[in-house]
């Protein structure tokens with residue numbers, strides 16, 4: 001499992017042909033061309049990161065950006081997108097997709113290279129003509145209304161799923177990214193490697209400030225108020241409040257995660273088909289995974305174990 005170039009570190013396999021040649025990340029970075037030294041295949045892992053599009057912090061590692069290059073304010077919007085006090089997105093000119101190309105389904109769209117050995121095929125954000133995020137924080141009005149072109153958006157995402165190697169479903173705290181959940185089925189039918197990522201429990205409270213999560217925020221507040229009153233706590237007891245918030249989030253996460261046990265099981269199955277070095281390569285390929293393959297599978301197995309069959313109700317015949 002050692003790197004075949006320096007024998008100094010362990011090697012991973014990035015080759016598109018899944019060949020046996022192993023390299024460490026240092027040696028990969030030093031390569032002059034992105035071709036496998038053994039079979040000349042391309043060293044690239046292509047991801048599609050499904051999940052709610054209208055989030056508050058989109059980035060160039062998980063989203064592709066579509067802008068109208070003919071629009072008079074194109075330059076200004078592009079600058080806003082990149083400015084750290086506005087969109088705070090690091091994106092190259094060649095990675096910005098022209099709206100006219102996007103809606104012309106005959107036109108093939110290039111993939112977005114994230115690092116030399118990792119690319120993003122989709123999905124896409126259609127940037128609104130009035131897009132002006134503040135401090136990297138996007139509002140729903142920064143996203144164009146895609147209802148009139150929803151068929152095109154679906155077809156473009158389908159193409160991008162066909163072009164990916166690894167399909168990642170990143171669930172949001174509301175678990176309401178319904179189209180993304182449907183896209184999992186498309187990726188599954190296409191035989192893609194499937195990965196599911198659950199929302200980070202630590203970040204739920206922070207995310208709750210966002211506009212799209214107001215229902216959940218209300219549920220949480222009601223839950224805390226109700227329990228404070230029920231147990232006759234002093235209204236300003238911060239410790240008790242905090243404990244109630246944590247417990248609510250934990251229960252909600254456990255319940256929602258367990259509902260995805262079939263996804264978890266399917267993900268493990270698709271990964272089982274790959275060599276260990278390929279799996280390692282996938283989990284080191286993208287900043288979205290800050291966890292190793294082994295940790296990922298351990299988490300999923302834990303989630304699967306939370307789902308228990310319904311207890312048969314005892315028959316009550318008297």
Ligand SMILES: [Zn+2]
Nearest residue numbers: 003006024027
């Ligand atoms: Zn090496």
Ligand SMILES: [Zn+2]
Nearest residue numbers: 015019036039
């Ligand atoms: Zn190769």
